[in-house]
Amino acid sequence: MTPAIFAENLGRTYKDKVALEGLNLEIPRGEVYGLLGPNGAGKSTTVRILCTLLLPTSGRAMVAGYDIVDHPTEVRLRIGAALQATAIDGLQTGREMLSLQAQLYNVKPAVAKKRIAELEALIDLGSDFDKRVSTYSGGMKRRLDIATAILHRPPVLFLDEPTTGLDPRSRQQMWDEVRRLNEQLGVTILLTTQYLEEADFLAHRLGIINDGRLVAEGSPLELKRTVRDDIVVANIKGDAREAEGPLAAIRGVKSVSALGERIEARVTDGAQAIGHVAIAIQQAGLELADITLRTPTLDDVFMELTGGHITEDEHEPVH
Ligand SMILES: Nc1ncnc2c1ncn2[C@@H]1O[C@H](COP(=O)(O)OP(=O)(O)OP(=O)(O)O)[C@@H](O)[C@H]1O
Ligand SMILES: [Mg+2]
Known part of the structure; x- marks a missing residue:
């Protein structure tokens, strides 16, 4: 079976800045793969390339069986993405955003109605769901982003720092939802995070990324055992x-x-x-x-590999 996500020697250079170099990935269908790394490591660059929003400057990649450069439309039809900086049209309400997404992906109205009702419970916006998105807080926008990314039930989902800016309760809900999507619907998920705990909890396998390079890969337990x-x-x-x-x-x-x-x-x-x-x-x-x-925690693994911490403020032990 072809992997859900495949990358070979993938790289991206901005003028003279190497943002990503020599990335090899093979993510089988049904896996939750985490890219863990500090600010500027190359996480968003990777995700944006795999989502066909940014061209690589070297290497190649396939997502859901299609080459990202040769067949971007085929790729886009099969993925959902909640990216870090999204341009949400602030004049629409949350509900309108989801309806529009359903239309864009040809989800039948009756199906869309049912899914929107389910997602309404997940994103927990209460009466704000019918207010303009421009009035939402960062966390509310984040939750709406993720609902938008999964509405059309894509087989492959990209989540770039899905819980950054969420309060602990919303973060836990998002974790539960990621697990549910993966376990019950078989969605392959590539998520990026700076949170050790999140990587540990959600990812079947992790790639630790630093300064544009993957420096280690394995299950959270395997990685911790290396220390x-x-x-x-x-x-x-x-x-x-x-x-x-x-x-x-x-x-x-x-x-x-x-x-x-x-x-x-x-x-x-x-x-x-x-x-x-x-x-x-x-x-x-x-x-x-x-x-x-x-x-040892994943931060100890990161420390051993790079000499630094993943995040300056997170030193809580995670097992
Ligand atoms: N458009 C651009 N032009 C020049 N350099 C860029 C551009 N976009 C990203 N970079 C650089 O590429 C590197 C990787 O950036 P990227 O956004 O992929 O990191 P990240 O891991 O997502 O970081 P963060 O955790 O802060 O989101 C950084 O050094 C960044 O400054
Ligand atoms: Mg980023």
Whole structure:
């Protein structure tokens, strides 16, 4: 069976800026594939090329069995896309937007009515559904975007940062919907995200992308297993940087990073190291608030591959 999405040596250069380079992808039908990477990594560039909105400057790609450059119309008929920056016509209401989408894709009126009613419950706009889109908040527009992308039941769906800007409750609803679309309707989904938790929760397989290149690929669990270390996390009453030196000196500690009152030490054997870490902190004259052990997260994987964090503000442990 041909894969739902296939890319070979795909690349895009803007003048002298290489936004994407040498991307190879093979996403089988029915998979949820996540592209995880920081700002500017090349996620939107990839999605826009695969949706036929941007021409690649090298390589080739097939989506739903058609070449994106030679047969863009065939591709477009078979995909749905909720992109990062969409030009929503603010003068229409949410309901009108969905009706228009149904007409564009020749969805029969009776079917469209039923689907719009279902989507109305999902996007949860209440009476705002019949108000002009120009009055919507960012999160409301986002939810409408996604409803628009799935109304015609495309076999392949692209979601570029689907939950950025959503509150936790809306994010959870969106996750449930992505899962439902995939599990019940068999939709193949390529989504991009900067959220580790989202990638971990939704994606069957992940590609980690940084600076225009795919640097790792695998299931979330496989990727996390590539980091063989444990992480000791200590909270200190005071500046955690004061503990950096003493912790780095402990045998078995591979690296130390401090942020505010929190310090993390990567160690080969967590159970063995945790006591030594606690003692070293006390011997340095610092007061320990708590100390725990955690297994590697996708951020640790990213850190190992690139030396940086995916997002500056997200350091919550995810397992
Ligand atoms: N039209 C353009 N002209 C020049 N450079 C561009 C253009 N569009 C994107 N870029 C550059 O290409 C790189 C990749 O951008 P892209 O939008 O694909 O990243 P991203 O992973 O989607 O980032 P974000 O998380 O911020 O959405 C960035 O360095 C960006 O500045
Ligand atoms: Mg983007």
